[in-house]
Amino acid sequence: MKAYTVPSKEITVRFTADVVVCGGGSAGVHAAVAAADEGMSVILVEQFGSLGGTAGNALVTPLMHSHIDGNPSCSYITDKLNKKMTVLDGIDASGNQFDPVVLRIASEQLCLETGVKLLYYHFISGVIKENGEIKGIITVSKSGEYVIEGKVFIDCTGDGDVSVLAGAEYTKGNPDTGKCQPISLRYTLSGVDIATFGEFIRSEISRTGVSKGASYDGKVVYAACTATDDWAVTDLFKKAITNGDLVEDDKVYWQVFKLPNRNDTLAFNNPEFFEYVDGTDSVHLTKAQTDGKAAILRQLNFYKKYMKGFDSAYISEIAPMVGIRESRHIVAEYMLTGEEMLEKKKFGDTICQNNYPVDIHGKNLKFGQKITPVDDGKPWYDIPFRSLVVKGFDNLFVAGRCLGSDFLAQSSLRIQRSVRSTGEAAGIASAIAVKQGVKAKEIDGSMVRQLMIAKGATFKE
Numbered sequence: 029m030k031a032y033t034v035p036s037k038e039i040t041v042r043f044t045a046d047v048v049v050c051g052g053g054s055a056g057v058h059a060a061v062a063a064a065d066e067g068m069s070v071i072l073v074e075q076f077g078s079l080g081g082t083a084g085n086a087l088v089t090p091l092m093h094s095h096i097d098g099n100p101s102c103s104y105i106t107d108k109l110n111k112k113m114t115v116l117d118g119i120d121a122s123g124n125q126f127d128p129v130v131l132r133i134a135s136e137q138l139c140l141e142t143g144v145k146l147l148y149y150h151f152i153s154g155v156i157k158e159n160g161e162i163k164g165i166i167t168v169s170k171s172g173e174y175v176i177e178g179k180v181f182i183d184c185t186g187d188g189d190v191s192v193l194a195g196a197e198y199t200k201g202n203p204d205t206g207k208c209q210p211i212s213l214r215y216t217l218s219g220v221d222i223a224t225f226g227e228f229i230r231s232e233i234s235r236t237g238v239s240k241g242a243s244y245d246g247k248v249v250y251a252a253c254t255a256t257d258d259w260a261v262t263d264l265f266k267k268a269i270t271n272g273d274l275v276e277d278d279k280v281y282w283q284v285f286k287l288p289n290r291n292d293t294l295a296f297n298n299p300e301f302f303e304y305v306d307g308t309d310s311v312h313l314t315k316a317q318t319d320g321k322a323a324i325l326r327q328l329n330f331y332k333k334y335m336k337g338f339d340s341a342y343i344s345e346i347a348p349m350v351g352i353r354e355s356r357h358i359v360a361e362y363m364l365t366g367e368e369m370l371e372k373k374k375f376g377d378t379i380c381q382n383n384y385p386v387d388i389h390g391k392n393l394k395f396g397q398k399i400t401p402v403d404d405g406k407p408w409y410d411i412p413f414r415s416l417v418v419k420g421f422d423n424l425f426v427a428g429r430c431l432g433s434d435f436l437a438q439s440s441l442r443i444q445r446s447v448r449s450t451g452e453a454a455g456i457a458s459a460i461a462v463k464q465g466v467k468a469k470e471i472d473g474s475m476v477r478q479l480m481i482a483k484g485a486t487f488k489e
């Protein structure tokens with residue numbers, strides 16, 4: 029490949045903080061707030077102009093249930109966030125159904141009120157390191173390139189960009205296929221007559237005699253269609269494919285949710301893509317946006333022609349950020365495995381409990397458990413704190429969907445509820461590292477959990 033040599037240059041240090049949080053998704057927001065709450069000066073660096081990451085800018089809602097009895101929140105910050113979202117009418121009483129736009133606003137309010145310094149429109153493009161210590165990150169923005177210095181860094185970029193720029197090891201994708209999980213470009217439609225759509229779903233259930241993956245209780249619509257071909261709306265998709273109004277891939281994964289307090293709006297968990305799925309390849313990301321918009325127009329036409337309730341529907345938002353389920357897995361002091369997840373393994377340094385099942389998308393959707401879990405009366409697995417400590421670095425944590433785990437374990441732990449806990453734990457740990465002058469791997473994870481609990485997080489005994 030043709031290449032140019034770029035002259036070396038001096039880059040100015042523009043900002044300095046105790047803790048630099050890289051990426052403002054679910055993990056990043058929780059990390060930044062937790063560290064600031066512990067008295068740290070915190071800078072949060074984000075490439076887009078708002079927070080929430082996948083949950084905000086990729087429009088991914090609702091929060092999945094942990095599948096643990098009582099759905100314990102291993103996060104004290106979630107409660108603060110929910111209170112703000114309630115004031116803004118953007119969340120239901122369960123705390124699961126939420127409006128991604130309101131999440132962006134509430135996350136920003138929470139960060140600003142806690143004293144977090146936000147730096148939007150900054151892309152992290154480099155790392156300055158000396159031996160195993162990160163000195164600063166390099167960002168590119170309209171203001172040019174500069175260095176942000178810190179004492180501790182938390183990589184919440186979802187793709188592990190900072191860890192990889194620093195030279196950390198990683199794996200990526202499904203070991204069986206070499207490919208990452210499918211990616212999606214989510215959107216919302218407004219102007220929808222939801223009651224009519226809901227009644228239509230009900231009538232499809234009675235017409236086909238199939239109720240799988242569809243429900244409407246007057247408030248919440250849920251309908252899904254997958255490659256397994258036995259869902260209430262499969263018939264409709266088949267008809268549209270035969271008529272040339274949809275393509276086969278439109279049928280593989282289609283899912284729709286109502287948003288709280290938006291009475292004419294539905295959020296779609298599709299279109300999904302299966303070939304160009306590498307979230308760390310900008311060509312793949314571009315393709316998701318261009319193919320995605322074409323698919324969204326095709327799907328809107330399908331709803332108008334084959335379903336009811338969409339006569340006045342219009343596209344109210346297309347996610348500016350592509351929905352990436354999985355990319356890099358950063359090598360950490362402990363790599364949580366799929367087997368440990370399925371065996372419901374417990375760790376002394378747990379900072380999150382989860383029981384969400386295996387969830388591998390694709391034309392052969394794998395959802396469920398592969399092996400029978402050990403019945404110890406505690407049906408959940410733990411995420412150990414050590415999975416957040418990037419191997420080979422003294423002052424670098426990784427939190428969120430790219431933490432130290434294998435492909436199978438990540439398919440379960442990536443849900444928003446758990447990535448929030450991992451961010452929160454990394455934020456608290458970063459404060460311990462600064463206050464006590466200790467290395468990341470010297471921190472006792474059980475202490476981190478105790479601090480989370482003292483502030484209001486709930487863990488099952």
Ligand SMILES: Cc1cc2nc3c(=O)[nH]c(=O)nc-3n(C[C@H](O)[C@H](O)[C@H](O)COP(=O)(O)OP(=O)(O)OC[C@H]3O[C@@H](n4cnc5c(N)ncnc54)[C@H](O)[C@@H]3O)c2cc1C
Nearest residue numbers: 051053054055075081082092152185186351352428429444
């Ligand atoms: C299509 C889809 C559907 C899903 N469905 C659900 C669901 O229904 N419920 C559920 O609970 N979970 C669901 N998930 C999983 C969950 O939403 C994500 O795993 C989780 O939100 C990831 O959070 P995160 O903070 O780890 O990463 P992200 O939310 O991806 O945040 C990373 C942040 O870092 C920023 N960033 C990245 N690189 C850089 C850089 N170099 N410089 C500056 N900024 C950078 C990004 O802009 C982003 O804001 C779904 C995921 C997808 C993709």
